[in-house]
Amino acid sequence: MTFINYVAHEINCKIVYYGPGLGGKTTNLKYVYGITSPENRGKMISLATETERTLFFDFLPIDLGQIRGYSTRFHLYTVPGQVFYDASRKLILRGVDGVVFVADSQEERMDANFESLSNLEQNLKEHGFDLYKIPYVLQLNKRDLPNILPADKLQKMLRIKGEPVFEAVATQGIGVLEALKAVTRQVLVALRKTA
Amino acid sequence: MMLSALLLRKSEYQQLQAILAKTQKDLGADLVILIDRAGHEIASEGQGLTLDHTALASLAAANLAATQELARLVGETEFSIIYHQGRHRSIHISDVARKYSLVLIFEDSVSMGMVRWKVKRAATLLEEILQESRERKPTREPGVSAAPSFTDAEIDRLMRHLSPIADVEGKV
Numbered sequence A: 001m002t003f004i005n006y007v008a009h010e011i012n013c014k015i016v017y018y019g020p021g022l023g024g025k026t027t028n029l030k031y032v033y034g035i036t037s038p039e040n041r042g043k044m045i046s047l048a049t050e051t052e053r054t055l056f057f058d059f060l061p062i063d064l065g066q067i068r069g070y071s072t073r074f075h076l077y078t079v080p081g082q083v084f085y086d087a088s089r090k091l092i093l094r095g096v097d098g099v100v101f102v103a104d105s106q107e108e109r110m111d112a113n114f115e116s117l118s119n120l121e122q123n124l125k126e127h128g129f130d131l132y133k134i135p136y137v138l139q140l141n142k143r144d145l146p147n148i149l150p151a152d153k154l155q156k157m158l159r160i161k162g163e164p165v166f167e168a169v170a171t172q173g174i175g176v177l178e179a180l181k182a183v184t185r186q187v188l189v190a191l192r193k194t195a
Numbered sequence B: 001m002m003l004s005a006l007l008l009r010k011s012e013y014q015q016l017q018a019i020l021a022k023t024q025k026d027l028g029a030d031l032v033i034l035i036d037r038a039g040h041e042i043a044s045e046g047q048g049l050t051l052d053h054t055a056l057a058s059l060a061a062a063n064l065a066a067t068q069e070l071a072r073l074v075g076e077t078e079f080s081i082i083y084h085q086g087r088h089r090s091i092h093i094s095d096v097a098r099k100y101s102l103v104l105i106f107e108d109s110v111s112m113g114m115v116r117w118k119v120k121r122a123a124t125l126l127e128e129i130l131q132e133s134r135e136r137k138p139t140r141e142p143g144v145s146a147a148p149s150f151t152d153a154e155i156d157r158l159m160r161h162l163s164p165i166a167d168v169e170g171k172v
């Protein structure tokens, strides 16, 4: 839920990084954290297991600066990717404004990508959201690995509605900001429709 | 989903703030903070404690969400309060109108009965104001601003903030 505070002149939005386990969601957030100047970011919170797998979520608040006198706060969340954490995953979608789907480009992860996409659609529906209407971008991650499918093939399989698609190597920051910008843009454009 | 954007009038915001201030004062709480389900802070009161409101709001929202889901699992529908009693400080998180939560941080000397009573009262008052604001159609009423309709150029300009620090400082 976008929270617009007309008094304090603030816009607050929630972006969720979704996708199969180990696809690179947390890595996206870490990169954004790393390149944001300290005054424009809050504390990054990771609720993870001892082995650093996301247990509940990672959270990173960032300030994007001013737009027409409004401060913009974006709250970035990741969900746990493993199938058995579905209950937690669903909770993180509460009040979501936009989704970045982080797909794993490796051939052997295709089933996991599809499963996660289908799970996203279902979980959004349970919150009353429609995957086909919500601000959404597709990130094809791990483009640096050898065993990956060609981008055009992946796109054909995973793209659902003409959303922007980005090839990425999250560990090197390639395609990370591009995806975040694209989803942010969609969220801000969607605000027009409430006007 | 964007239609759920919360549009508060200045007067309503002041009313919310006043309710939080009264609750804070009555309980001598360190901090009283109203958040939405997405984990955004709507308003807060209490200067005694400097802590990260953003982190607090996000964790409290997630905590309440998880607790309510646990409740549903065991067949409980009304399970809308979380209370953590620490050695020095306690945290009380309660549901407001199923869409918001009130988070209190106070010292352990405050009586729990009193907390429950004041929180319940505050929740009822907050609910009235928030309910009214939610039911309002954004543009229909004078004195209520609609969601801002940004131009592409404005959005482009904002997006420039989102670039590696080096690019910004390095006068590309």
Ligand SMILES: Nc1nc2c(ncn2[C@@H]2O[C@H](COP(=O)(O)OP(=O)(O)O)[C@@H](O)[C@H]2O)c(=O)[nH]1
Pocket (backbone or CB within 6 Å): A019, A020, A021, A022, A023, A024, A025, A026, A027, A028, A054, A078, A081, A102, A141, A142, A143, A144, A145, A168, A169, A170, A171, A172
């Ligand atoms: N080679 C390569 N490894 C990556 C890339 N992105 C993430 N990883 C690695 O994949 C593993 C899982 O990443 P993580 O961000 O924790 O995945 P999450 O479960 O989706 O949050 C980590 O070891 C990352 O370093 C990438 O683009 N290329």
